[in-house]
Amino acid sequence: MARNWKSADSGVWAVSESATRYGPDVALVVVDLQNDFADPAGSLSVRGGTEIVPIVNREIRLALAAGAAVAYTQDWHPDHTPHFAQDGGIWPVHCVHDTWGAELHADLLVSGPIVRKGTHGEDGYSGFSMRNPNGGVPVPTELDGELASGGVKRLVVCGLATDYCVKATALDGVRLGYETAILLDAVRAVDLEPGDGGRALEALAEAGITLVAGRREVA
Ligand SMILES: [Zn+2]
Numbered sequence: 001m002a003r004n005w006k007s008a009d010s011g012v013w014a015v016s017e018s019a020t021r022y023g024p025d026v027a028l029v030v031v032d033l034q035n036d037f038a039d040p041a042g043s044l045s046v047r048g049g050t051e052i053v054p055i056v057n058r059e060i061r062l063a064l065a066a067g068a069a070v071a072y073t074q075d076w077h078p079d080h081t082p083h084f085a086q087d088g089g090i091w092p093v094h095c096v097h098d099t100w101g102a103e104l105h106a107d108l109l110v111s112g113p114i115v116r117k118g119t120h121g122e123d124g125y126s127g128f129s130m131r132n133p134n135g136g137v138p139v140p141t142e143l144d145g146e147l148a149s150g151g152v153k154r155l156v157v158c159g160l161a162t163d164y165c166v167k168a169t170a171l172d173g174v175r176l177g178y179e180t181a182i183l184l185d186a187v188r189a190v191d192l193e194p195g196d197g198g199r200a201l202e203a204l205a206e207a208g209i210t211l212v213a214g215r216r217e218v219a
Contacts, residue, residue, distance in 0.1 A: 071127075125165050
C-alpha cells in the first residue's frame with residue numbers, strides 16, 4: 001500500500017505515485033488546459049497554470065505508454081452566458097468559442113477525445129455534467145459514455161483549476177463510480193478566496209478521492 005505523508009502545498013494527506021499506476025482500465029483526464037486559464041495573458045489566468053503543462057505532458061506520455069486513455073475537457077462558452085460577470089455571473093469573460101483563449105495550450109500534447117462543456121450557456125464546471133446557472137438539472141456531457149465504453153474504471157485527474165473544474169470533475173467521477181485520483185503537482189487553484197485550493201483538496205479527500213503527491217523524479 002502507498003506510503004502517506006503530509007503535502008506541504010495543500011496541508012492535506014497525500015499518497016505516493018503508485019496510486020496512479022496507468023493501465024488499460026485507467027483514463028487520464030486533463031481538465032481545461034486552455035489559454036485563458038493556463039497562459040499569463042489569459043483572461044482568467046491561474047497562477048502556475050503554465051508550469052503544469054510539462055508535468056501534464058509527462059503524465060500523458062506515461063498514460064499512453066501503459067495503454068491508458070487520455071481525455072481532455074475544454075470550457076467552450078457562447079459570447080454571453082449567465083456564467084460571466086457581464087451577464088450576471090461571477091467570472092470574467094473566458095474561453096469563448098473559437099477564440100485564442102478557448103484553445104488548448106499550444107505546448108499541450110493532445111492525443112485523445114476533447115469534451116467541450118458550457119457550450120449552450122451552462123456553467124460547465126465538471127467535464128461530466130453541465131448545469132444552467134439559473135437552475136435546472138445537470139445535463140451529462142459525452143465523457144462518461146466515452147470512458148465507460150472503453151472499459152475505464154479508474155480516473156487520474158489533472159489540470160485547471162483545483163477549486164472549480166478539477167474539483168467538479170473529480171466529484172462527478174466518484175459519483176459515477178470511478179475510482180478517482182488527483183495529481184497534486186499537475187493542478188493549480190484559482191484561489192478567489194485565499195485557501196480555496198486547499199479546502200477543495202480537503203473536500204475531495206473526504207469524498208474518497210486519492211490525492212497523489214508529486215513524482216519524486218521531478219520533485
Ligand atoms: Zn467557464
